[in-house]
Amino acid sequence: MAAKRLSLADSFFLNAESRDAYMHVAMLHRYALPEGAGPEWVGQMVARMKTYPVDQSPFNLRLRTGVGSKVAPAWEPDERIDIDYHLRHAALPHPGGERELGVLISRLHSQPLDKNRPLWECTVIEGLHDGSFALYFKIHHALMDGMSGSRTMSRCLSPDPSNLDMPAFWAMPPLKRASAAVPKAIAESAQALARTSVLSVLGQSFRAWMRMLRAAPESGLIGPYRSPSCSLNAVVSPQRRFATQSLPIDRMKAVAERAGGTLNDIVLAVCATALRRYLLEQGDLPAKPLVSSIPVSLRTREEAGEGNGISLALASLGTHIADPKARFQHIKASMQANKDLLGTMTKPALTLYTNLLMAPFMIGQMTGLAARTKRPMYNTMVSNVPGPMEVLYLNGARLLSAYPVSLIFNGQALNITLLSYDGHLHFGFTACRVALPHVQKIAVYLGEALAEIEQDLGSEGRVTAA
């Protein structure tokens, strides 16, 4: 295979990377040791995984070096892959609890990948007190986004606990890349314009763009860079803290139904409740509502036959509202306004619109200007990644949970990404260690927020907007 140029969207993640914000993402899997597994079980599994050659894209690709590699980065196959670098075996110190695991994951996620090698690492972690082990898989966002990372991990698992010879994920044929990465849209817009009526596309996206920019606060639409500033929007340092929380999907769905909203509305509501409580406690809650950036996949107008499109909603989290019911209605209305706006467009128009929306942010990150501005494009990202719904096994070890560990940007010190698996939503909170030393509290408050919302919204049956 010859060298392969990176797309504009992928190279964004190389260009935006700095010593203070590494652009890798990860997945954290937790597995139950099979019955009767001895202390050597994990080591033997690691040894078995190492027998699979790293010969599949993108796991065998490294950045090409030499003249022009900075201007036009490209991948090339690495012929001398050192599996002991990529697959690591580690352990937690005594007592091997959630705290020790959180510390290790935070530390692993704070370390850069070696740019001379294929940009991924996988660490198998033993020494958990409860008879489980963990798997942390880290990959540069220029190679793979979080959704593909999740799909990659699932592919080497089996719904059959007796299946003991699934190959390692780096030895499986390439995955068709999911088009979930918002910045990827930039690369697609020129093609999209070529395929359809240019004037119609420009008209649609321009109208949507102006509608958003001119929107009054009560419309539920919020323009970029209209967010208040708080500790979530600090200049970041390279050290991360990672916290997790999981919520049962059936409880979330039940309360969504009673409240007349979607599952996603409840996801935003629990995030908003937790963030409001955390910032109030820190004396740092802005008077204006926090704005969340939410990647959305939308069924667009079908005239161009393009199917689903990917864009970004900027929704108010209603954190200025003390009353839980009113806050929920506010969030729901803001999401609906976003969907109404985005739904007016065909896919090419949506793509162009998304590019207009993201361009200043991407330029800010690549030039380092984002570290010098006090006005954030949004306050925090809340990203919902679909995961496998059936129970899966790794060599007979049951997958208990799967948490996304994401990346943060300068001026964006908190990322909330959640993944669905086995009846639960698994929330991963990835934060700057300096800006958010107590991110663990947000995770705890999120767990308590669901119970609060159930009580507030559920006791009187279906809630209607005032």
Add this chain to the structure above:
Amino acid sequence: MAAKRLSLADSFFLNAESRDAYMHVAMLHRYALPEGAGPEWVGQMVARMKTYPVDQSPFNLRLRTGVGSKVAPAWEPDERIDIDYHLRHAALPHPGGERELGVLISRLHSQPLDKNRPLWECTVIEGLHDGSFALYFKIHHALMDGMSGSRTMSRCLSPDPSNLDMPAFWAMPPLKRASAAVPKAIAESAQALARTSVLSVLGQSFRAWMRMLRAAPESGLIGPYRSPSCSLNAVVSPQRRFATQSLPIDRMKAVAERAGGTLNDIVLAVCATALRRYLLEQGDLPAKPLVSSIPVSLRTREEAGEGNGISLALASLGTHIADPKARFQHIKASMQANKDLLGTMTKPALTLYTNLLMAPFMIGQMTGLAARTKRPMYNTMVSNVPGPMEVLYLNGARLLSAYPVSLIFNGQALNITLLSYDGHLHFGFTACRVALPHVQKIAVYLGEALAEIEQDLGSEGRVTAA
């Protein structure tokens, strides 16, 4: 305390640092768990260490940021030190043997320090199968050299096993910095010139310099950049491998006496024997002898009343000679020629001479030119650091061994540093993972080399030069 400018020598280690060669050094201590210590002992010790505030120089100093910080780097006290970042608790996976420890140390030493914080980390490692635990202390060479690192670690230990309340090293008053760092000499030369007869200093160092450059190979003197090239002199990658070996000092001294050499001659002889065997095996032994760079502390001519001076010997390791006795005599003669040359100078002249010797190397590292040249200044560094000779304890845990983990430069893929403690010389081999994937073999061969030399040199009593 106000900001404090870095000396020219210290800032060399910031300027020479690249993504492929981080400029930190470390110490690896191994301790026996006290009798009756349970699984919580190490964690409790870590918790106790964390109670000491990080308020002493250099442990509380970070690099000043802002305008001019790259041109004129300076230290400033960090008022918000996060001890959980600096002091870490880790564990080895099953079976917790030497291999697992080597893998973890190699990995820790491959990771950069966070430049936003004081440039040091300390990791306490449990899970060793033999009832011991380890302590890995890493610090940037711009803050401290290996000798000071060793002294720092020793200061928080006690010869009394019942002493259970020694403070952590970061809470002890600053150490007077040892003047062992060769590059530091540059900063001193201007002062030295001001204190003594300029013409005499220039004359001495110029004569010594010319004598070395004009020396014939059989004189034992070797000029810089006259070394052969081999895998020890590859362009390095950021990943390290670390290997260790320890040799009893009494056996080394006995064979030195029988052979009519010094302890240091035997150190070089075992290194030479191991390197020759390794390179022969790899089909990579140069026809010309390998050249070792050896930091030396010399009693200089006393006319300026300056006492000991620090310089660098470039000695032949005689690796082209198959006969062990002849090789030993060759090494001994080369070291003697170096001492004779360096001994002709007063301390100021020695300092100037050392600067002349080191300047091209330092410039090569700082500009990145070292990565593009095929001619190394020397082949490998062999550095002998004096350590504590009495048995020491950390909160009742006996220090079993102390290994230096050093740094390598571009074009210098192997560093051998040894430290004396409790009757043994502890050799640490720090190598580039790509250039020297089998550095472990060199450590094994070093152990076997002593037995070979004992047999070859010892059987006939005292050896005399042919």
